[in-house]
Amino acid sequence: xxxxxxxxxxxxxxxxxxxxxxxxxxxxxxxxxxxxxxxxxxxxxxxxxxxxxxxxxxxxxxxxxxxxxxxxxxxxxxxxxxxxxxxxxxxxxxxxxxxxxxxxxxxxxxxxxxxxxxxxxxxxxxxxxxxxxxxxxxxxxxxxxxxxxxxxxxxxxxxxxxxxxxxxxxxxxxxxxxxxxxxxxxxxxxxxxxxxxxxxxxxxxxxxxxxxxxxxxxxxxxxxxxxxxxxxxxxxxxxxxxxxxxxxxxxxxxxxxxxxxxxxxxxxxxxxxxxxxxxxxxxxxxxxxxxxxxxxxxxxxxxxxxxxxxxxxxxxxxxxxxx
Numbered sequence: 272x273x274x275x276x277x278x279x280x281x282x283x284x285x286x287x288x289x290x291x292x293x294x295x296x297x298x299x300x301x302x303x304x305x306x307x308x309x310x311x312x313x314x315x316x317x318x319x320x321x322x323x324x325x326x327x328x329x330x331x332x333x334x335x336x337x338x339x340x341x342x343x344x345x346x347x348x349x350x351x352x353x354x355x356x357x358x359x360x361x362x363x364x365x366x367x368x369x370x371x372x373x374x375x376x377x378x379x380x381x382x383x384x385x386x387x388x389x390x391x392x393x394x395x396x397x398x399x400x401x402x403x404x405x406x407x408x409x410x411x412x413x414x415x416x417x418x419x420x421x422x423x424x425x426x427x428x429x430x431x432x433x434x435x436x437x438x439x440x441x442x443x444x445x446x447x448x449x450x451x452x453x454x455x456x457x458x459x460x461x462x463x464x465x466x467x468x469x470x471x472x473x474x475x476x477x478x479x480x481x482x483x484x485x486x487x488x489x490x491x492x493x494x495x496x497x498x499x500x501x502x503x504x505x506x507x508x509x510x511x512x513x514x515x516x517x518x519x520x521x522x523x524x525x526x527x528x529x530x531x532x533x534x535x536x537x538x539x540x541x542x543x544x545x546x547x548x549x550x551x552x553x554x555x556x557x558x559x560x561x562x563x564x565x566x567x568x569x570x571x572x573x574x575x576x577x578x579x580x581x582x583x584x585x586x587x588x589x590x591x592x593x594x
Contacts, residue, residue: 275326276305276347281318283310291343294350295334296395297528298487299536301343301566308350312453315349316427322347329565330451332397333372336404336490341536342567351399355453360385364418364458369399369451373406376457381471386462387416389470393478395490399452404561405439409474414439418456425449442494442561483521487530492543493558501558502526505546508553515542528562540564 279285289306292299309315319328327346331337355370360383367376377392390411394401402420405413419433424447438445446452478484493501505511505525513520517534520542521527528539547558 275323279305279307279318279321281307281309282314283318284308289348291331291334291339291348294331295337295339296487296489297338297530297534297536297539299341299530299534299539300339301341301536301569303343303348304345306348306350308352309355311354312423312429315351315451316423316429318347319423319425320427328449330399332370332400333395335395336400336562338489338536338539338562338564340540340564340566340571341569342571344566349451351397356397357454363460364416364456366454366456367398368454369397369402371398372396373398373401377471380457380459381464381467384461384464384467385459386467386470387411387459388457389467389474392471393474395484398455402437402452402455403444403446404442405444406442409477412439413444413455413457416457416459418458420455421453422446422450423453429453481524483523483527483529486521486527487532487534488521488527489562491526491561492528493526493547494561496556496558499556504550504554504556504558508546508549510546510549513542513546515539515545518542520546535569537568540568 284307286306287304289303291301291303307318309318322328328349329344329346330349330351351370355368357368358371358376358379359366360379365376365380365385373391373394373396376398377388380388390407390409393408394406396406400406401413402417407413414434417434419431420437421429421431423429491501495501502525505520510520511525512522516538517531518538519529519531521529528542530539543560550556550558
């Protein structure tokens with residue numbers, strides 16, 4: 272345990288060797304060296320400023336679209352809660368804190384008679400992660416509705432980036448290195464409450480019918496390659512129902528991995544890599560992970576606390592908020 276972490280004195284909650292597996296939707300993964308739940312933005316900024324240079328920092332959201340590796344996460348793991356989940360309704364939209372769950376945002380918008388945010392009801396995550404990965408489903412995404420995002424920089428500065436500055440692309444936004452999303456302003460339009468709620472109900476029904484949402488799973492495992500559907504490539508490669516240890520490719524939706532009950536994070540990651548190889552062998556197309564894989568494998572010395580992607584990028588060096 273780093274003495275520097277032990278010496279931190281935040282106003283929020285700080286715990287050490289904290290289990291993360293129970294927080295993850297897959298219910299797998301190791302412990303956080305230090306888990307920090309800040310009281311407010313000032314507490315977060317001051318605590319980050321007190322860290323020695325190069326201390327790994329990971330911001331976790333709902334943990335719905337993440338594999339936390341079995342060796343856990345070194346450094347400081349930040350979980351935003353409390354005031355970071357506040358939602359403020361405005362006449363033509365709303366402002367949602369980074370910890371606000373996408374589903375809750377959709378429902379509060381519906382309750383206020385605001386249309387255009389129903390798609391969030393189909394995304395199992397929080398607003399901070401939705402901004403970072405330009406989350407989308409059911410015909411819309413964050414790029415289509417976001418006016419601005421307020422972010423905290425490593426030096427404690429709070430700044431606002433508009434939609435254009437975030438340079439959204441498919442499942443990606445451009446943020447300054449080390450930035451943490453604090454809240455976001457989403458556009459909406461006045462609409463009929465009954466119709467909006469009916470739209471949300473339809474999304475929920477479609478999601479339940481097509482995805483294994485009652486299982487220990489994450490979100491979509493792989494990004495859709497240009498011109499292709501990941502699930503279809505996986506199915507055509509004969510991977511539907513494929514098992515590795517305690518993990519399985521969902522028979523209901525091939526782009527979802529399942530923890531059958533005793534899976535490790537290593538099982539899930541090995542299964543994902545096996546699927547990628549079979550798809551490449553069958554179609555010549557490389558699938559890229561959409562699920563974030565964080566931390567170190569059991570027995571492995573941590574090289575970086577950032578997500579290990581298929582190719583190096585600046586995202587590997589960024590404090591990145593996960594869904």
